[in-house]
Amino acid sequence: MKTSATGGNDEILTAAQMQALEKQAMASGMVTGIALMERAGEGVLQAISRQWPDVLAAPGRACILCGPGNNGGDGYVIARLLQGQGWAVTVVALGATDRLPPDAQTNHDRWTARGEVMPWPEAASAMEGADLVIDAVFGIGLTRPLSPAVARVMDQVPRKARRVSVDVPSGILADGQTLTRDAAFPAELAVTFHCRKPVHVALADSGMAVAIADIGL
Ligand SMILES: NC(=O)C1=CN([C@@H]2O[C@H](COP(=O)(O)OP(=O)(O)OC[C@H]3O[C@@H](n4cnc5c(N)ncnc54)[C@H](OP(=O)(O)O)[C@@H]3O)[C@@H](O)[C@H]2O)[C@@H](O)CC1
Numbered sequence: 001m002k003t004s005a006t007g008g009n010d011e012i013l014t015a016a017q018m019q020a021l022e023k024q025a026m027a028s029g030m031v032t033g034i035a036l037m038e039r040a041g042e043g044v045l046q047a048i049s050r051q052w053p054d055v056l057a058a059p060g061r062a063c064i065l066c067g068p069g070n071n072g073g074d075g076y077v078i079a080r081l082l083q084g085q086g087w088a089v090t091v092v093a094l095g096a097t098d099r100l101p102p103d104a105q106t107n108h109d110r111w112t113a114r115g116e117v118m119p120w121p122e123a124a125s126a127m128e129g130a131d132l133v134i135d136a137v138f139g140i141g142l143t144r145p146l147s148p149a150v151a152r153v154m155d156q157v158p159r160k161a162r163r164v165s166v167d168v169p170s171g172i173l174a175d176g177q178t179l180t181r182d183a184a185f186p187a188e189l190a191v192t193f194h195c196r197k198p199v200h201v202a203l204a205d206s207g208m209a210v211a212i213a214d215i216g217l
C-alpha cells in the first residue's frame with residue numbers, strides 16, 4: 001500500500017463515482033468491504049507518519065470522532081490500530097451505535113471489546129489534551145449541512161492537536177459544492193482513498209494537506 005501526495009494517481013472521482021467503484025469491486029468478489037475498511041484505516045496511519053514522521057513515533061493520546069456510517073467505521077479501525085501501538089485512545093460516537101452499516105458495526109464491536117465509546121455530548125471533554133484528533137464523522141456520504149450539535153464540536157477541536165480527516169473534512173461535501181469551511185472539521189491533513197475528490201482539489205491552496213491512500217481498488 002502506498003500513500004503519497006498524489007498516490008501516483010492523478011484521477012479525480014466524484015463521491016458517486018467512488019461509491020460505484022467500491023460497489024463494483026465488492027460485487028466482483030475482488031475485495032470485501034471489511035478488507036477495504038481495514039486498508040483505509042491502515043492507510044490513514046501511514047499517511048500521518050508520512051506527513052509528520054514524529055507523531056506516531058511514540059505513543060500519545062488520540063481522540064477519534066466516529067460518525068454513523070462507514071467513515072465512522074474507518075475511525076473504529078484506526079482506534080484499534082492506535083491502541084495496538086500503545087496509544088491512549090478515546091472514541092466519541094455520533095448517533096446510535098447499534099445499527100451502523102455492517103462493516104462499521106463489525107469494527108465498532110471489535111473496538112468496544114477493548115475500549116470505551118463516549119456519547120457525542122462528551123466530545124469536547126474527550127478531545128481535551130489529545131495529541132491527535134481523527135475526524136471519522138462523515139466522508140463521501142455527507143448529504144446535508146452539519147447539525148448545530150455537530151458543527152459546535154468542530155469549533156471545539158483543540159488547535160494544538162494534530163488534526164486529521166478521514167477521506168473528507170466533515171462538513172464539506174466531497175464534490176465540493178459547499179466550501180463553507182467554517183462549520184467543517186479543521187483538518188491539517190485529509191487522507192482520501194484511491195484518488196482525490198473535487199473537494200481535495202478545491203481545498204488545495206487552503207493550507208490543508210491531502211494524502212491519497214491506495215486501498216487496492
Ligand atoms: N466499502 C466502502 O464503501 C468503503 C467506505 N469507506 C469509508 O466510508 C465512507 C463512506 O461511508 P458512507 O457511505 O456510510 O457515508 P458516511 O460519510 O460515513 O456518512 C453517511 C451517514 O451519515 C449520515 N449523514 C449524512 N449527512 C449527515 C448530516 N449532515 N448529519 C447527520 N447525519 C448525516 C447518513 O445518513 P442519511 O443521509 O442516510 O440520513 C449516513 O448514515 C467513505 O468516506 C470512507 O471513509 C472506506 O472504508 C473505504 C471502503
Ligand SMILES: [K+]
Nearest residue numbers: 135138166168
Ligand atoms: K471525515
